[in-house]
Amino acid sequence: MSNPDLILLHAPSxxxxxxEAILYGPVSDLVPSTPVFEMYPxxxxxxxxxxxxxxxxxxxxxxxxxxxxDFHFDVEEYLRKMDAAAFGIDLHWLPHAHGSIEVARIVxxxxxxxxVIFGGxxxxxxxxxxxxxxAVDFVVRGDSTEAPMLVLVEYIRNGGSAHPPAGSVEAxxxxxxxxxxxxxxxxxxxxxxxxxSPANLDHVLLDYTHVLKAVxxxxxxxxxxxxxxxxxxxxxxxxxxxxxxYNCLTCGGSAxxxxxxxxxxxxxxxxxxxxxxxxxxxGQYSHGPVFVLGDIRQAGDEYADRFLxxxxxxxxxxxxELFDAAPKAFFKKVSQALPNWTLEISMExxxxxxxxxxxxxxxxxEIERSMDDALEAGCQRLDLFFMxxxxxxxxxxxxxxxxxxxxxxxxxxxxxxxxxxxxxxxxAPFLDPGSRAYEEPEKHGFRVFAHTLExxxxxxxxxxxxxxxxxxxxxxxxxxxxxxxxxAGRRMNLLKGEAxxxxxxxxxxxxxxIANAVALIHExxxxxxxxxxxxxxxxxxxxxxxxxxxxxxxxxxxxELEIPVRGVGVNLxxxxxxxxxxxWDGLKRxx
Ligand code: SF4
Numbered sequence: 001m002s003n004p005d006l007i008l009l010h011a012p013s014x015x016x017x018x019x020e021a022i023l024y025g026p027v028s029d030l031v032p033s034t035p036v037f038e039m040y041p042x043x044x045x046x047x048x049x050x051x052x053x054x055x056x057x058x059x060x061x062x063x064x065x066x067x068x069x070d071f072h073f074d075v076e077e078y079l080r081k082m083d084a085a086a087f088g089i090d091l092h093w094l095p096h097a098h099g100s101i102e103v104a105r106i107v108x109x110x111x112x113x114x115x116v117i118f119g120g121x122x123x124x125x126x127x128x129x130x131x132x133x134x135a136v137d138f139v140v141r142g143d144s145t146e147a148p149m150l151v152l153v154e155y156i157r158n159g160g161s162a163h164p165p166a167g168s169v170e171a172x173x174x175x176x177x178x179x180x181x182x183x184x185x186x187x188x189x190x191x192x193x194x195x196x197s198p199a200n201l202d203h204v205l206l207d208y209t210h211v212l213k214a215v216x217x218x219x220x221x222x223x224x225x226x227x228x229x230x231x232x233x234x235x236x237x238x239x240x241x242x243x244x245x246y247n248c249l250t251c252g253g254s255a256x257x258x259x260x261x262x263x264x265x266x267x268x269x270x271x272x273x274x275x276x277x278x279x280x281x282x283g284q285y286s287h288g289p290v291f292v293l294g295d296i297r298q299a300g301d302e303y304a305d306r307f308l309x310x311x312x313x314x315x316x317x318x319x320x321e322l323f324d325a326a327p328k329a330f331f332k333k334v335s336q337a338l339p340n341w342t343l344e345i346s347m348e349x350x351x352x353x354x355x356x357x358x359x360x361x362x363x364x365x366e367i368e369r370s371m372d373d374a375l376e377a378g379c380q381r382l383d384l385f386f387m388x389x390x391x392x393x394x395x396x397x398x399x400x401x402x403x404x405x406x407x408x409x410x411x412x413x414x415x416x417x418x419x420x421x422x423x424x425x426x427x428a429p430f431l432d433p434g435s436r437a438y439e440e441p442e443k444h445g446f447r448v449f450a451h452t453l454e455x456x457x458x459x460x461x462x463x464x465x466x467x468x469x470x471x472x473x474x475x476x477x478x479x480x481x482x483x484x485x486x487x488a489g490r491r492m493n494l495l496k497g498e499a500x501x502x503x504x505x506x507x508x509x510x511x512x513x514i515a516n517a518v519a520l521i522h523e524x525x526x527x528x529x530x531x532x533x534x535x536x537x538x539x540x541x542x543x544x545x546x547x548x549x550x551x552x553x554x555x556x557x558x559x560e561l562e563i564p565v566r567g568v569g570v571n572l573x574x575x576x577x578x579x580x581x582x583x584w585d586g587l588k589r590x591x
Contacts, residue, residue, distance in 0.1 A: 385424075409422070
């Protein structure tokens with residue numbers, strides 16, 4: 001089989017995490033990934049599908065999952081055997097700052113003639129610094145890179161030089177690719193205008209069958225899994241929007257961050273009927289839940305109605321996000337359309353002032369009424385998320401959030417109900433670059449410890465998540481954030497055990513894990529305070545086994561986020577049938 005035109009590589013957060021002793025803490029407790037952040041961004045799937053649609057062969061390789069699943073997996077040996085016209089690496093979430101650059105260096109060493117392309121939010125933010133790494137040939141900026149990537153990979157496939165002399169025909173061609181950052185033959189950096197920012201998501205097809213096709217084509221399921229546990233819990237995402245109408249203080253996906261980084265003045269929405277089609281297509285081969293990214297009311301009531309009409313009767317679990325309080329009629333419509341839906345609310349804090357400083361516009365009464373209405377309408381489950389490390393949030397305020405959760409649970413578990421589930425976790429490990437808090441920290445009471453990409457890369461190698469945090473606040477310093485997180489996690493866990501939301505045995509296990517994590521973080525502090533250099537490294541390394549155990553689910557068990565999945569999560573036979581159908585349709589179109 002011929003080599004692909006593009007290989008997309010997803011690196012672990014820290015390379016090589018298997019040798020480092022780093023207490024990652026609860027930073028990934030509330031996402032499907034482990035602390036290695038092995039989940040690749042959704043853009044991998046959309047880029048791969050888009051390039052394939054135009055005849056370019058693309059392969060996704062999740063190195064992070066491979067490394068997680070096999071301690072002896074030899075990245076260099078594996079990549080040595082790979083080849084493609086170009087390699088793409090995501091630096092979307094900043095916690096990949098370390099691993100992504102290290103993987104780029106390996107690729108460049110093994111395949112010096114093959115261009116290495118970076119993309120993603122963090123790549124966009126740090127593009128001027130990123131392009132200066134010798135292992136990085138191109139950075140594609142912006143939130144929608146499918147079309148510029150197509151032009152760039154075609155240019156490379158046709159033999160175009162990655163670093164042409166200034167003024168040459170090739171340099172002129174590169175100079176015309178929107179959003180591209182590149183270097184000429186004299187290492188001069190060229191930043192093309194960020195002129196490609198499509199007004200909607202009609203060009204994007206979030207089609208996971210493309211991923212499954214790669215399983216058939218390369219006989220390699222392990223490399224393409226979105227995250228480690230995906231076959232058991234195949235949660236997938238459906239993309240309703242790129243951008244957001246809200247301006248939450250610490251969010252790199254907020255309206256002002258999108259405006260400044262991606263030249264996006266308005267969110268780009270997916271056509272609601274297409275969004276429903278995306279979800280139905282996923283449902284053809286997966287019993288897992290589909291998480292609809294973005295509040296479907298952001299584009300207005302008409303959009304929400306059209307989506308709900310188009311998805312009506314879809315029987316599988318669907319997660320819906322709520323960014324603001326909603327009227328009763330909305331929840332009724334959701335329930336009529338979706339018999340099996342979960343509501344996700346990030347309330348951040350029980351304290352209205354803290355919440356509103358963060359950017360959540362609703363009062364307690366408004367959001368509680370929405371919760372009542374959603375439950376009455378028939379929502380199967382309601383996840384409520386709180387955060388630690390916010391503006392105006394003190395230690396006491398964090399503990400009061402747990403007490404607020406206690407009151408809520410009393411109210412919502414009265415008749416043996418267990419549909420409302422609160423979670424608390426730190427806003428960690430990094431404040432998002434581009435967010436208001438990161439850009440104007442003093443104004444908002446934050447202190448930021450890292451400003452460059454390289455500084456973030458170094459932070460990621462710190463021995464515990466306390467030192468990895470790129471911020472602290474006027475109200476909670478790093479020690480305070482750690483202490484409040486563990487204590488709030490401990491109390492929230494006991495509370496859920498008492499309320500019967502989790503089994504007593506599970507609550508006891510989480511309590512033990514939190515106690516171990518607290519002991520470990522103190523031991524690490526003691527080592528950091530009393531040693532340096534090789535001695536510190538050796539003493540930290542002696543803790544590795546305990547650290548690795550402690551890194552899996554700290555303040556809650558990750559499985560608490562999961563809803564039951566019926567039967568085989570991903571039906572590969574049905575996926576295979578879809579693939580054959582696609583090929584057949586393609587043949588019919590071509591004939
Ligand atoms: S956190 Fe706020 S700004 Fe960010 S995506 Fe969610 S609603 Fe939008």
